[in-house]
Amino acid sequence: MTKERTFIAIKPDGVQRGYVSEIIGRFEKKGFKLVGLKQLIPSKELAQNHYGVHRERPFFGDLVDFISSGPVVAMVWEGKGVILSARKLIGATKPLEAEPGTIRGDLAIDIGRNIIHGSDGEDTAKFEIDLWFNEEELCEWQTSDSKWRSEN
Numbered sequence: 001m002t003k004e005r006t007f008i009a010i011k012p013d014g015v016q017r018g019y020v021s022e023i024i025g026r027f028e029k030k031g032f033k034l035v036g037l038k039q040l041i042p043s044k045e046l047a048q049n050h051y052g053v054h055r056e057r058p059f060f061g062d063l064v065d066f067i068s069s070g071p072v073v074a075m076v077w078e079g080k081g082v083i084l085s086a087r088k089l090i091g092a093t094k095p096l097e098a099e100p101g102t103i104r105g106d107l108a109i110d111i112g113r114n115i116i117h118g119s120d121g122e123d124t125a126k127f128e129i130d131l132w133f134n135e136e137e138l139c140e141w142q143t144s145d146s147k148w149r150s151e152n
């Protein structure tokens, strides 16, 4: 059984625009398993840590202000290949370059309002899950139809 997990966040624009159910639905329909879910208004410190790799970039200040400006829906999803698959479901960083059918391709226009975050690799997934969630906030559980979703 795979334990691959990724961190997904619906940013304040996605929450404000009423896309929480739409976005969760896409991950559910794909077959991934929700193991952590909460809504919070992130502190500046949390936003700065989360986007620490971009600290030197010119958009960093605006990005941190935006992410901490309102409710974010933070999630952990589990399943075979979930890290890369989630990035594909999300689409390119610039929504105008994201393919139709992807979340950003269907639902967003602007890079600064691209509605969703997804971890970009194994190391960042682990870092981001640990940053946003305590271990006891994550559920170990089996879907009743797990063998119909994935062979292993």
Ligand code: UDP
Residues within 6 Å of the ligand: 054, 059, 063, 092, 093, 111, 112, 113, 114, 116, 117, 118, 120
């Ligand atoms: N971002 C931005 N302007 C830029 C580049 C990035 O506002 O020129 C924001 C955007 O919200 C993006 C986030 O910074 O989602 C993180 O950038 P990254 O390159 O890691 O994109 P992602 O992993 O979200 O696709």
Ligand code: MG
Residues within 6 Å of the ligand: 120
């Ligand atoms: Mg990124």
